[in-house]
Every structure is written in structure tokens, then in C-alpha cells.
Amino acid sequence: MKFTFAHNNFNVMNLEKSLKFYEKALGLKEVRRKCAEDGSFILVYLEDGESRHQLELTWLRDWEKDSYNLGDNEFHLAFYVDDMDAALALHKEMNCVCFENPAMGIYFINDPDNYWIEIIPAR
Incomplete structure (x- = not known):
């Protein structure tokens, strides 16, 4: 028996805003979308064009809070980048850098x- 990664999921409040962010910040592109027949949810799968791993963004129509409780876990996604200086400059321009560890x-x-x-x- 062998398992391989398929995707990670993030629930999002504003799907279009999130799609624009992931494309600009990380170059991820939408590869497929599933919309519930009743309009209650939309799933959008993003890829980087290199790996088989996908990021699934889930938008829920009936979510009534103004954010998701991400808890105290330190879970996160991680991406390699071939030009760290250019990436950091882009992300600083986008004002989305939340923590730097130069060491x-x-x-x-x-x-x-x-x-x-x-x-x-x-590497």
C-alpha cells in the first residue's frame, strides 16, 4: 500500500481575492473548480505547474462569521523559490510578509x- 499527497485545503472568505493573491504571490493557477448545485460551496484547485501537489481553496456560502479561527497550531504551507531576493521584494511590495528569520x-x-x-x- 502506498499513499501520495493529493492536496491541502484552506477555507477562504473571499474566493476571488484569494485567487488573485495566490496567483500574484506564488504563481499558482486554477486547474479545476467544483460548484455545488445549490450554490452552497465552491472548491477551486490550484497548481504550481511543477509538482503534482494542489492547494484546494474552499468558499462556503453560508459561513456567517467574518473570519476562520486558525487556532494556535503552527501549520503552514511551504514553497521553495529560485530567487529569494526577488520573492522577498515582491512580497514586501504586496505587504504580506508577516515574519522574517534571516538567521x-x-x-x-x-x-x-x-x-x-x-x-x-x-537548494
């Missing part, structure tokens, strides 16, 4: 729903 050579950005994404230099 480790990494930093984190946060998306419109405050999910953290680690940026790591390609």
Missing part, C-alpha cells in the same frame, strides 16, 4: 485569510 534564511507571508506560507530558498 535561517526564510520568511513567511500571510494570505488574505491569515494562513501562513513559508518561503524557502531552493
Whole structure:
């Protein structure tokens, strides 16, 4: 028996805002979408064009709160980047850098729903 990664899911408040963020900040593109027949949810799958791993964004029509409780867990996605300086400059321009760790050579950005994404230099 063998398991392989399929996707991670983030629930989002504003699907269009999140799609624009993930495309501009990380170059992710929509590859498929599933809409509930009753309009209660939309699932959008994003890919980086390199790996098979996907990010699933879920929008829920009937979510009545103004944000998601992300708890105290330090869960996050992580991305390698081939040009750390250019990436950091872009993310600073987007005002989405939430934590820098120069000693480790990494930093984190946060998306419109405050999910953290680690940026790591390609080795």
C-alpha cells in the first residue's frame, strides 16, 4: 500500500481575492473548480505547474462569521523559490510578509485569510 499527497485545503472568505493573491504571490493557477448545485460551496484547485501537489481553496456560502479561527497550531504551507531576493521584494511590495528569520534564511507571508506560507530558498 502506498499513499501520495493529493492536496491541502484552506477555507477562504473571499474566493476571488484569494485567487488573485495566490496567483500574484506564488504563481499558482486554477486547474479545476467544483460548484455545488445549490450554490452552497465552491472548491477551486490550484497548481504550481511543477509538482503534482494542489492547494484546494474552499468558499462556503453560508459561513456567517467574518473570519476562520486558525487556532494556535503552527501549520503552514511551504514553497521553495529560485530567487529569494526577488520573492522577498515582491512580497514586501504586496505587504504580506508577516515574519522574517534571516538567521535561517526564510520568511513567511500571510494570505488574505491569515494562513501562513513559508518561503524557502531552493537548494
